[in-house]
Amino acid sequence: MTTLNTKLADAEFAADSSSDETFLDAVRSYARRVRGGDMGSLPAILGVIVLFAVFGLANDRFISALNLANLVTQAGSICVLAMGLVFVLLLGDIDLSAGVAGGVSACAMALTIVNLSWPWWAAVLGGVVCGALIGLAIGVLCAKLGIPSFVVTLAFFLGLQGVTLKLIGEGGSVRVDNPVIRGITIDNLSVTAGWAFAVLIVVGFAGLELFRHRSKVAAGLHHAPIGVVAARIGAVAAVTLGVTYMLSLNRSVNSNIEIRGIPYVLPLVGLLLITLTFVLNRTQYGRHIYAVGGNPEAARRAGIHVDRIRLSAFVVCSSLAALSGIIAASYGGKVSASSGAGNVLLYAVGAAVIGGTSLFGGKGRALDAVVGGVVVAMIANGLGLLNQASYINFLVTGGVLLLAASVDAISRRRRSATGLG
Amino acid sequence: MTATNGPILELRGVNKSFGVVHVLHDVDFQIYPGEVTALVGDNGAGKSTLVKAIAGIYPIDTGTYLFEGKPVTVRDPNDVAALGIEIVYQDLALCDNLDIVQNMFLGRELKRRGVLDEASMESMAREALASLSVRTVKSVRQMVSSLSGGQRQTVAIAKSVLWNSKVVLLDEPTAALGVAQTRQVIDLVRRLADQGVGVVLISHNMVDVLEVADRICALYLGRVAAEVKASEVTHSQVVELITAGRSGSLGLAPAEAAQSM
Numbered sequence: 294m295t296t297l298n299t300k301l302a303d304a305e306f307a308a309d310s311s312s313d314e315t316f317l318d319a320v321r322s323y324a325r326r327v328r329g330g331d332m333g334s335l336p337a338i339l340g341v342i343v344l345f346a347v348f349g350l351a352n353d354r355f356i357s358a359l360n361l362a363n364l365v366t367q368a369g370s371i372c373v374l375a376m377g378l379v380f381v382l383l384l385g386d387i388d389l390s391a392g393v394a395g396g397v398s399a400c401a402m403a404l405t406i407v408n409l410s411w412p413w414w415a416a417v418l419g420g421v422v423c424g425a426l427i428g429l430a431i432g433v434l435c436a437k438l439g440i441p442s443f444v445v446t447l448a449f450f451l452g453l454q455g456v457t458l459k460l461i462g463e464g465g466s467v468r469v470d471n472p473v474i475r476g477i478t479i480d481n482l483s484v485t486a487g488w489a490f491a492v493l494i495v496v497g498f499a500g501l502e503l504f505r506h507r508s509k510v511a512a513g514l515h516h517a518p519i520g521v522v523a524a525r526i527g528a529v530a531a532v533t534l535g536v537t538y539m540l541s542l543n544r545s546v547n548s549n550i551e552i553r554g555i556p557y558v559l560p561l562v563g564l565l566l567i568t569l570t571f572v573l574n575r576t577q578y579g580r581h582i583y584a585v586g587g588n589p590e591a592a593r594r595a596g597i598h599v600d601r602i603r604l605s606a607f608v609v610c611s612s613l614a615a616l617s618g619i620i621a622a623s624y625g626g627k628v629s630a631s632s633g634a635g636n637v638l639l640y641a642v643g644a645a646v647i648g649g650t651s652l653f654g655g656k657g658r659a660l661d662a663v664v665g666g667v668v669v670a671m672i673a674n675g676l677g678l679l680n681q682a683s684y685i686n687f688l689v690t691g692g693v694l695l696l697a698a699s700v701d702a703i704s705r706r707r708r709s710a711t712g713l714g
Numbered sequence: 715m716t717a718t719n720g721p722i723l724e725l726r727g728v729n730k731s732f733g734v735v736h737v738l739h740d741v742d743f744q745i746y747p748g749e750v751t752a753l754v755g756d757n758g759a760g761k762s763t764l765v766k767a768i769a770g771i772y773p774i775d776t777g778t779y780l781f782e783g784k785p786v787t788v789r790d791p792n793d794v795a796a797l798g799i800e801i802v803y804q805d806l807a808l809c810d811n812l813d814i815v816q817n818m819f820l821g822r823e824l825k826r827r828g829v830l831d832e833a834s835m836e837s838m839a840r841e842a843l844a845s846l847s848v849r850t851v852k853s854v855r856q857m858v859s860s861l862s863g864g865q866r867q868t869v870a871i872a873k874s875v876l877w878n879s880k881v882v883l884l885d886e887p888t889a890a891l892g893v894a895q896t897r898q899v900i901d902l903v904r905r906l907a908d909q910g911v912g913v914v915l916i917s918h919n920m921v922d923v924l925e926v927a928d929r930i931c932a933l934y935l936g937r938v939a940a941e942v943k944a945s946e947v948t949h950s951q952v953v954e955l956i957t958a959g960r961s962g963s964l965g966l967a968p969a970e971a972a973q974s975m
Binding site: 508509512513514515575576577580581583584586587588590591592594595596597655656708709 | 795803808809811816817820823825829833836837853854859
């Protein structure tokens with residue numbers, strides 16, 4: 294054991310356990326990673342800043358409490374759909390049918406409430422199960438039968454639109470006026486509850502980060518310098534408390550009514566983000582998703598059931614798509630034949646990729662989907678405020694997706710040149 | 715160190731045919747704990763087939779597969795892994811997007827209360843690398859994509875130490891490496907054997923083979939031409955065994971060598 298300890302001390306990676314890496318070193322190595330093509334969510338965060346500046350200057354209503362609340366509710370369904378897509382994109386697959394799978398699921402939910410008078414929670418559960426079944430079917434065809442996911446999900450994209458049409462009837466729509474479902478996007482937490490929630494998030498995050506930092510230092514494991522930990526906590530606190538403050542202001546345009554508080558959809562997205570981040574980073578299942586996305590052959594040889602992992606990713610994706618469809622139905626107050634069709638999927642894929650999830654698989658986080666979702670929602674929202682014709686909206690969003698995909702492809706090339714993975 | 719004991723893994727009279735092609739003829743092959751056995755032979759001599767037979771990828775037609783002196787039935791690669799036999803393939807099966815620790819524990823992650831136990835995995839990986847005196851890796855939390863070929867080979871080999879493998883087969887571990895990196899890997903192979911592991915080194919590089927191997931098993935057209943102590947043969951003798959199946963008094967009888975053609 295003594296020899297082992299000497300060897301441990303001798304080895305170069307002993308530097309791991311000592312805390313001689315300073316905050317500045319960490320900043321420098323981050324800069325090196327960014328230059329090497331490993332940019333993560335950086336383009337998306339820059340995008341948020343640029344969009345705030347551009348739209349804020351172009352229209353004085355853009356940076357207002359009212360519009361911020363609109364932005365949150367618009368981004369909600371995009372973020373949830375994009376988080377689902379991250380699972381599929383991590384494997385290097387694509388799910389083109391996720392948007393319409395959400396449409397069908399929302400339709401199932403709305404119809405069970407309207408026609409069968411199901412309670413809201415049973416209807417939501419039914420909708421999510423509907424999504425999971427669609428995902429199961431896609432997963433079986435892709436993972437077990439071996440059809441490329443592009444083809445399978447393109448077929449489902451067309452087929453599921455037919456299902457929605459049949460369920461609703463040509464040109465019609467189903468109203469969603471259940472107060473709980475509708476309330477996801479139009480009702481707000483009380484200001485006190487909002488602040489309590491925000492403080493809980495910040496304190497919980499800070500406590501967890503500091504606890505993990507201390508136990509890593511104590512066990513002599515690789516850890517980030519305390520400055521980086523502090524910066525991370527600071528960023529989370531600033532964003533959480535800042536948004537809570539803005540949303541706690543009265544944003545009513547009518548001076549007789551008061552509207553304030555966080556829309557329910559925000560904590561909903563927050564909880565999903567925390568759960569999915571935990572699943573991807575801290576569980577064996579999540580680790581295997583990354584492994585299959587990085588090198589399926591290596592994963593297979595390591596004894597991972599690659600086809601089961603792929604199948605499950607499609608199930609997760611379509612289930613989250615169902616939730617996203619329900620949030621979209623809550624926002625629109627109805628489910629129509631075109632729910633989930635059109636640019637919904639484009640927005641969500643764009644969100645995931647803009648956030649830093651790679652289309653080539655193996656790289657991505659749930660957080661990417663949320664940051665990217667905010668960027669996409671800002672574009673749609675800002676262009677709407679500027680009263681642009683809708684063709685501009687399509688052109689800009691398509692352009693942004695293409696730009697994000699190019700950044701992904703270029704940074705991938707740079708990463709492989711610099712060996713940064 | 716334990717070289718005086720019997721072989722840890724032994725194949726006796728193994729035959730393997732693919733249709734009409736008789737690839738392995740009555741092959742006897744032994745792996746001893748604490749020794750490096752080099753498996754050499756020209757292209758098509760049957761090296762890969764023999765390795766795949768040991769790995770459980772190809773079932774053997776006839777012959778006996780003995781592990782620690784007892785006959786075992788090997789049906790698929792999982793049976794082999796369960797015995798403690800690890801095969802490091804030439805195209806190292808590593809995930810570029812994961813770090814060293816994550817790769818070393820891939821598929822066998824440690825968990826505590828359902829959550830990945832990163833702390834234990836990191837310290838165990840660190841100990842495995844340290845026990846092989848690995849010095850070339852900066853951090854065990856480095857992404858595998860940032861590693862050189864030699865470092866990747868190191869990680870793949872260290873994985874077998876981590877899992878207390880009894881036999882490790884290395885398929886051409888230095889084929890794609892430069893001089894310095896080959897040096898590192900050869901040193902590593904030696905240290906692995908010094909820990910009591912039975913190591914099989916498949917290589918075309920005679921310099922490496924003669925330097926690191928304790929015993930050399932030369933295959934010639936599907937037969938074992940000779941099994942010799944590395945210290946008792948010269949470079950040119952090994953080359954002759956590989957190319958002609960015989961060298962002076964060593965190797966197949968002339969008739970047998972000719973018949974194999």
